[in-house]
Every structure is written in C-alpha cells, then in structure tokens.
Amino acid sequence: MNAVFLIAQQVLRVSFVGALILGLVFWTLRADSLLGLHMLFGILVVACLWTLGAVTIASGGGLPLSLGAIGLGLLVLLLGLTQTSLRPGPGHFPIQVLHLLLGVTAIGFGEMLGARRRRSRNGQAPPRSSPKTGRAVPERPSPLCPDGRFAAGFQRTVRAPFMPRLSWPGSWH
Ligand code: HEM
Numbered sequence: 001m002n003a004v005f006l007i008a009q010q011v012l013r014v015s016f017v018g019a020l021i022l023g024l025v026f027w028t029l030r031a032d033s034l035l036g037l038h039m040l041f042g043i044l045v046v047a048c049l050w051t052l053g054a055v056t057i058a059s060g061g062g063l064p065l066s067l068g069a070i071g072l073g074l075l076v077l078l079l080g081l082t083q084t085s086l087r088p089g090p091g092h093f094p095i096q097v098l099h100l101l102l103g104v105t106a107i108g109f110g111e112m113l114g115a116r117r118r119r120s121r122n123g124q125a126p127p128r129s130s131p132k133t134g135r136a137v138p139e140r141p142s143p144l145c146p147d148g149r150f151a152a153g154f155q156r157t158v159r160a161p162f163m164p165r166l167s168w169p170g171s172w173h
Helices: 002-029 032-058 063-085 090-121
Strands: 156-160 163-168
Touching (some): 002 032, 032 063, 032 090
Antiparallel strands (some): 156 163
C-alpha cells in the first residue's frame, strides 16, 4: 500500500509540472497541438490525487482531507473537460484563472496527504487543532526532565486534602 502511495505521489508531482508547463505554453503561445498532452498530464494528476485519497482512507487516515482531495480532483477534471465551452470570448479569462488555481490546489492537497502519511508513519500524531478556530494548537512542553525531576522554570503545585491549592515558582534542580 505504501509503494502505491509513493508512486502515485511521484507521478502526481511530475504530471503537475508537465500540465502546468504545457498549460502556460498553450496559454501564451496558443500552441494547440500541446493541448492533448496537457489533458493527459491533467488526467494523470486527477487519477493520482484520487489514488492518494483512496489509499489514505483505506489505511484509516484523515477522512476529511482525503474526501476533499477526491472532490477537488473531480472539480479539476470537470472544469478541464468543459472549460473551452464555458463563457467563450473576453469573459473566459476568469475561467482560465480558476482552472489554473484548482490545478495548483490539487498539488497542494497531494502534498498535504503525503505529509500526513509521513507523520503517521513516523509515529507522530497530526497536530491537534482547536475545535473553535480550527488552527493548530501547539503541544505543551513537558514539565519533567528525562530523569523524572521538574525542569527549571516550571512551577510545582502541591495539593493536600486539608490545604488550599499552593504553588510557588522555582525548580527542583
Ligand atoms: C494540475 C492540473 C492542471 C493544471 C495546472 C492546468 C493548467 C492549465 C493552464 C495554465 C492552462 C492555460 C490557461 C487556460 O486556458 O485555462 C490550461 C488550459 C487548458 N487545460 Fe488545463 N490544467 C490542469 C488540468 C487539466 C485537466 C485535468 C484538463 C482536462 C481533462 C485540462 C484541460 C485544459 C484545456 C481544455 C485547456 C484549454 C482551455 C481554453 O482554451 O480555455 N487541464 N490548463
């Protein structure tokens, strides 16, 4: 499964660069003969993104990110297949920019899936995110040194049933 993921990620990167270069050449030079090759690279990008999403789901990885990648792939494909007929004439420019942006977002999703897989394979949990803001919450440093003693600068709190909570600054070292 890991080999499938790694191959799909490399093919995604190469196809993205190919699709981007050919798309930009097509855009600036109107080289119509490159369009077929460009579409082939674009379809490879989508297929690889779907593979990354499917492998991530199959190995119990992040469902929202994987579903987002699969949905985005569908959007890239649908827009690419229909965009020549969408708003032809001067109003076509926003469609072209949207097409480019969706393609760049596709590689972003591929890289995010790759980073998530690397983290989980290294045994690191993905960073926790706040349920309110959705932003990553930094991990709190542990107050304990490897030898089990309190690190300098951490407060020690003493609780006893007959005493209110007491704390004082300082270290055990
Ligand atoms: C990573 C994926 C992709 C990137 C980065 C990309 C990029 C580009 C760029 C920069 C252009 C020139 C500007 C424009 O006309 O929109 C273009 C044109 C085009 N692309 Fe893509 N593309 C991608 C995927 C696809 C896919 C999957 C398809 C279809 C299967 C596709 C079909 C087309 C077509 C038909 C055009 C010419 C459209 C026109 O003349 O308006 N592209 N692409």
